[in-house]
Amino acid sequence: MARRMRSQSYLLALTLIAPVLLVRDKPARAGTVANACLITAAQEPAGLIIPVAGVRASELRDTFNQARAEGRTHNAIDIMAARDTSVLAVADGEVVKLFYSERGGNTIYQLSKDKQFVFYYAHLARYAEGLKQGHKARQGEVLAYVGDTGNAGAGNYHLHFAIWLVTDKKRYWDGINLNPYPILRKAPELTRPGPFPGTAREEERL
Numbered sequence: 001m002a003r004r005m006r007s008q009s010y011l012l013a014l015t016l017i018a019p020v021l022l023v024r025d026k027p028a029r030a031g032t033v034a035n036a037c038l039i040t041a042a043q044e045p046a047g048l049i050i051p052v053a054g055v056r057a058s059e060l061r062d063t064f065n066q067a068r069a070e071g072r073t074h075n076a077i078d079i080m081a082a083r084d085t086s087v088l089a090v091a092d093g094e095v096v097k098l099f100y101s102e103r104g105g106n107t108i109y110q111l112s113k114d115k116q117f118v119f120y121y122a123h124l125a126r127y128a129e130g131l132k133q134g135h136k137a138r139q140g141e142v143l144a145y146v147g148d149t150g151n152a153g154a155g156n157y158h159l160h161f162a163i164w165l166v167t168d169k170k171r172y173w174d175g176i177n178l179n180p181y182p183i184l185r186k187a188p189e190l191t192r193p194g195p196f197p198g199t200a201r202e203e204e205r206l
């Protein structure tokens, strides 16, 4: 009996790990491969909402494995939207960095409440008024607005959104990339286009 239970839990562990190994696409480095083996299904952020107001889960496209310049892989999802559409916090968590980069343009790094994951928002037109590093954002809060900054291409308005599992707490900007697509597909589907109910919190304050 004990042996059967052991083999069952071994099989369960394999089932949990296999999908995670499949989404790994970084060049294999000893450290990250070892870390990837530690990921279980529990190490995936749960309860996220779509980070762009009015976009339905069924409208998302999986662009995680797309090739990019210089042999890079996308490792993110692009969510197309009109310029200045509200970008919403996918979950509660601290805004740990506001950063302008050549590729990402205006970007936000948000650390999940349990400090396991970073949510990365890029190509932003601008930040929400008064947004500062250290702000403890609430899910659904407007953090910024969709733009085409960085290497998005002029007029190619979209949110570049990435999620990674932080493997070294001192290096929140690095970690194991998770495909946001299957995670965001689990977000509650909107019944009609419009701002996500979470933005009501923002509106109440106005």
Ligand SMILES: [Zn+2]
Binding pocket: 074, 076, 077, 078, 159, 160, 161
């Ligand atoms: Zn992108």
